[in-house]
Amino acid sequence: MxxxxxxxxxxxxxxxxxxxxxxxxxxxxxxxxxxxxxxxxxxxxxxxxxxxxxxxxxxxxxxxxxxxxxxxxxxxxxxxxxxxxxxxxxxxxxxxxxxxxxxxxxxxxxxxxxxxxxxxxxxxxxxxxxxxxxxxPTQALLDLFTMRKHFGHLKGLSVSIIGDILHSRVARSNLWALRKLGADVKFCAPAEMQAPELDAPYISMDEAVKADVVMMLRVQLERHATGMMKSAALYRESYGLTVERAERMQSNAIIMHPAPVNRDVEIDSDLVEHEKSRIFPQMxxxxxxxxxxxxxxxx
Known part of the structure; x- marks a missing residue:
């Protein structure tokens, strides 16, 4: 007992x-x-x-x-x-x-x-x-709490998780918890940052920004010294949430990030405290x- x-x-x-x-x-x-x-x-x-x-x-x-x-x-x-x-x-x-x-x-x-x-x-x-x-787990729980506060529910929400999925415990906990509560989770990541053992579809950055929740992950560039990820500028260009990409988000969608944030790498500095951003409310x-x-x- x-x-x-x-x-x-x-x-x-x-x-x-x-x-x-x-x-x-x-x-x-x-x-x-x-x-x-x-x-x-x-x-x-x-x-x-x-x-x-x-x-x-x-x-x-x-x-x-x-x-x-x-x-x-x-x-x-x-x-x-x-x-x-x-x-x-x-x-x-x-x-x-x-x-x-x-x-x-x-x-x-x-x-x-x-x-x-x-x-x-x-x-x-x-x-x-x-x-x-x-x-x-507590990061994913606070993420779910943040989503539920904004949308009133989790069932049926589309959530894009973008970035270094391979090394991310945040992506794993969120995937498992969100699925149980009826949300639809998709990943977006360059090939060398994907985690094939996780059963979730990978989509393009253009698709990813159309979700209800656009969750950016912190990228640790020191882990990826080769390929297209060898510089912050290249990463931002391909997988960063830029101001221009954020303009294509749905009107009621939100931006999330577990923090600490690499400003102007995975997310433009201007978006950290944007009206769509929940980065500080998450904390x-x-x-x-x-x-x-x-x-x-x-x-």
Whole structure:
């Protein structure tokens, strides 16, 4: 019984979460978003460790804000300044914090497959804050929340995800979650950034900008030193959301991006705060989503 309850309170990914469970998290986030009080101490006396074995200031701050708004005691663990440098394994670090009495752990790490293995060996709920090229569930949840707020529904929405699909955990979590809720997802990417194991059709950039949601992914050009992607200008020309392409979007369509943004590479600087853009609202929406996820983990 203990393990089932633990599994239900953890959030390792969206691939194995059913539609009803995803909806319940979105609904609870809507509740938290509607609270006027910034601090509602429902998790007072609970201790959470944010364990970031891979850097992300933005995601960590969003989790920390969510945790503190719920009244939890927060400990931040950054691997760069820690014993992981001395060769201590990630597993040992998590077990160490567990043995000190944490009630939940938020974890971000690079190696794929390690998170599920650690979760099976510890007795506290774990929240995935990004693992390798696998999943980034809270990012996808805040993306869904942002779409649902704008359109009122997810069923039947067309969503284009454009960019480095191959290395993107955001694309994976969004694909799996959006499909479960009845949205139509298509990818757009140069050949060397495609992920053939993901079952979604690839379309041209001209087609992609016609969707209800045009989601741009951050491109890390250092990963693609050859071919047409060797320069930012070439990437922008072929796969960037330029002002000219944005003009061809539907009137009610929105622009999304998980951030951080490479301005004038995957998206023109003028579009970051355009009326169609939801880039900063997405970040705002991350807090109530993570409040819902942390409450689910610890209450």
């Amino acid at each position: 203990m393990t089932t309850a633990l599994k239900q309170r953890s959030l390792l990914g969206l691939k194995d979460l059913d539609a009803a469970e995803i909806e319940s998290i979105l609904d609870r986030a809507a509740y938290w978003e509607g609270q006027a009080e910034k601090l509602t101490p429902v998790l007072q006396g609970k201790f959470v460790a944010n364990m970031f074995f891979e850097n992300s200031t933005r995601t960590r701050f969003s989790f920390e804000m969510a945790e503190k708004r719920l009244g939890a005691e927060v400990m931040n663990f950054a691997a760069a300044a820690s014993s992981v440098e001395k060769g201590e394994s990630i597993y040992d670090t998590v077990r160490t914090l567990e043995s000190m009495g944490i009630d939940a752990g938020v974890i971000r790490l690079k190696p794929i497959g390690m998170l599920a293995e650690i979760a099976s060996k510890v007795k506290v709920p774990l929240i995935n804050a990004g693992d390798g090229n696998n999943e980034h 705002a929406n991350g807090v109530p989503i993570r409040m819902a996820v942390m409450e689910r983990a610890m209450s």
